[in-house]
Amino acid sequence: MKTIPRSDREDIILNLKRIDKEDIKRRPYLKGELKPFKKYRIGDYRILLSYCAECYNKYREEFNCNICNKNSLEQIVVHLIDKRPKMYRKMKRK
Amino acid sequence: MEKRVNYEDLIIDLYIFNKLERKSANMSTAKLLFLFEEELYNKNMIGAHYKMKRHTWGPYNQKIGTNLKNLALNGYLKYIENYYDKAEKDVKIYRKNKITTKFLKSIDELIQEYSVIFTVLDDIIYEYGDLKAEELKDHLYSLESVGVAYKRIEAYKLYSIILDPDSLRNPKVNFYLDEDWYDTIEIMINPDMFHKIREAIVSTQYGKFKQL
Numbered sequence: 001m002k003t004i005p006r007s008d009r010e011d012i013i014l015n016l017k018r019i020d021k022e023d024i025k026r027r028p029y030l031k032g033e034l035k036p037f038k039k040y041r042i043g044d045y046r047i048l049l050s051y052c053a054e055c056y057n058k059y060r061e062e063f064n065c066n067i068c069n070k071n072s073l074e075q076i077v078v079h080l081i082d083k084r085p086k087m088y089r090k091m092k093r094k
Numbered sequence: 095m096e097k098r099v100n101y102e103d104l105i106i107d108l109y110i111f112n113k114l115e116r117k118s119a120n121m122s123t124a125k126l127l128f129l130f131e132e133e134l135y136n137k138n139m140i141g142a143h144y145k146m147k148r149h150t151w152g153p154y155n156q157k158i159g160t161n162l163k164n165l166a167l168n169g170y171l172k173y174i175e176n177y178y179d180k181a182e183k184d185v186k187i188y189r190k191n192k193i194t195t196k197f198l199k200s201i202d203e204l205i206q207e208y209s210v211i212f213t214v215l216d217d218i219i220y221e222y223g224d225l226k227a228e229e230l231k232d233h234l235y236s237l238e239s240v241g242v243a244y245k246r247i248e249a250y251k252l253y254s255i256i257l258d259p260d261s262l263r264n265p266k267v268n269f270y271l272d273e274d275w276y277d278t279i280e281i282m283i284n285p286d287m288f289h290k291i292r293e294a295i296v297s298t299q300y301g302k303f304k305q306l
Contacts, residue, residue, distance in 0.1 A: 028273075028274050029274070030274060030277060030278040030281075031201075031203060031204065031274050031275050031278040032200050032201045032202075032203055032204065032275075032278055032282070033200040033201075033282070033291075034278050034281060034282065034291065039277055048281075048291070048294070063295065063298065063299070064299045065298045065299065066298065066299060066300060066301030067298050067301050077298070079291075079294040079295075079297075079298065080287075080290055080291060080294050082287060082290065
C-alpha cells in the first residue's frame with residue numbers, strides 16, 4: 001500500500017470498506033495455484049482477495065491459512081493490490 | 095480497450111521446452127510448432143495460434159522469436175547466444191530451467207482440461223523432438239501436402255501464409271483461455287506479480303495481516 005499514491009490509496013480503502021460481500025460471493029475464483037483468490041477491480045487497480053466465510057472450509061487447510069478465525073469469518077482479506085497495465089507492457093529487459 | 099495477449103502460445107512454447115531434453119533455437123522450435131499446428135489443423139482443432147508464413151528457413155512467424163526472447167528475459171527459459179554459420183549471425187538458443195517446470199506444474203489443471211491438444215503435442219515432440227534443425231527442415235520439405243493449400247512448402251510463395259490456425263471456422267477444440275484462466279495466467283506469467291503472490295501466500299500462512 002505504501003507504494004500506491006496517496007489519493008489512490010484513500011480511494012481504494014474507501015471502496016474496500018464498502019465492498020458488498022454478496023458481490024464477492026458471486027465472483028469466480030481464480031484458477032490453479034491462485035484458486036483461493038478472487039479478483040476485484042477498483043479503478044486501474046487489480047485486487048486479489050478472499051472472503052473468509054467462503055474460503056474457510058474450501059481452502060484453509062490446503063493453504064495452511066492462519067488469518068481465518070472460525071469465530072469471526074465475516075471478513076474479507078485483501079492479499080494483493082497491483083496497478084493493472086492499460087496495454088500489454090513489453091516484458092522487461094534485464 | 096486492453097489488447098488481449100496470446101498467453102496460450104506462451105504456455106505451448108514453455109510446454110515444448112519442458113518436454114524437449116535438448117536446447118532449441120527459433121527456427122527449430124518454429125518447425126515443431128508448425129508440425130503441431132498442421133496436425134491439429136487436419137483434426138479441426140486449434141492449439142497454438144501462430145500464423146505460419148514461408149520464410150527462407152521454412153515456416154515461421156516473427157512472434158515465435160519475440161515470445162521466446164521475452165520468456166527468457168523474464169526467467170522462464172535459459173538462453174545462450176551462439177554464432178550460427180549458415181545464418182552468419184549470433185543466434186539465441188533456449189533451454190528449459192526450473193521455473194519452466196514449476197510454472198507448468200502450477201497450471202497442470204489447465205493442461206489436463208486441454209489434454210486432447212497437449213497429447214498431440216506430446217506425440218509431435220516424441221516423434222520429432224530429437225531431430226536437429228536441418229533434419230526437421232528436410233522432413234518438412236519432403237511433405238507433399240501441407241498447409242491451407244495442401245501443397246509442398248516450396249510451392250508456397252515466399253512470405254505467404256502456409257497455415258493460419260484461426261482460419262478454422264468451427265474447430266472441435268480450441269485452446270483458448272476463459273476469463274478466469276486468462277486473469278490467472280496474466281498474474282502468474284508476470285514474474286513481479288508471481289513473486290508478490292507468493293509473498294502474499296506466505297503472509298497468510300504466518301497469519302500476518304493489517305486491519306483496515
